Amino acid sequence: MAVNVLFNLYSFFAVYFSAMYKYEAVFPLKNLKEYRKKSGLTQAQLAEKVKVTSNYIGMLEMGRNFPATDLIERIAKALNIEMYELFVESQSPTKELEKLRHDIMIEIKKTITETVIESVREAFEENLKHCSTKSK
Numbered sequence: 001m002a003v004n005v006l007f008n009l010y011s012f013f014a015v016y017f018s019a020m021y022k023y024e025a026v027f028p029l030k031n032l033k034e035y036r037k038k039s040g041l042t043q044a045q046l047a048e049k050v051k052v053t054s055n056y057i058g059m060l061e062m063g064r065n066f067p068a069t070d071l072i073e074r075i076a077k078a079l080n081i082e083m084y085e086l087f088v089e090s091q092s093p094t095k096e097l098e099k100l101r102h103d104i105m106i107e108i109k110k111t112i113t114e115t116v117i118e119s120v121r122e123a124f125e126e127n128l129k130h131c132s133t134k135s136k
Contacts, residue, residue: 028063029072029086035079036061049078 036046036057043061044054050071059065067075076083 028066029060029075030088031086032057032075033061035081035085039079041079046075046078050074 036043039046041049042054043057047054047057050057051074052071056065060067072083072086076086
C-alpha cells in the first residue's frame with residue numbers, strides 16, 4: 001500500500017514537472033531496455049505481456065513517456081524484477097572495475113609525481129651543499 005502511494009506521488013510529480021518545464025521526461029525508466037534485453041524479450045513481446053503497444057514501450061525506453069503505477073508494476077512483474085530496479089542506475093562489475101582502475105591510476109600518477117619531485121628536491125639540495133662546500 002505504501003509503495004503504491006509513493007509511486008503515485010512519484011508519477012504525479014514526474015508528469016507535473018514534465019509539463020511545467022516541457023521536459024520529455026523527468027524520471028525515465030532508466031533500466032527498462034537493459035532489463036528487457038536481459039529477459040530476452042523484444043519490445044513487442046514485453047508490450048503484449050503488459051497490455052500496451054510496442055510503440056509505447058519504445059517511448060518509455062527513450063524517456064518520452066512516464067507510465068502509471070499499475071503499468072510499472074506489470075512491467076516489473078513481466079521482467080521478474082522489483083519496481084525500484086527500473087529507476088535506479090545499476091552498477092555493473094565492469095563499470096565498478098573501470099572506476100577502480102581509473103582511481104588507482106590517478107593515485108599511482110600522484111605518488112610517482114610526488115616521489116620524483118621529492119627526489120629532485122633532495123638531489124638539488126645535496127648538489128647545492130656540495131657546491132657551497134667546494135667554494136669555501
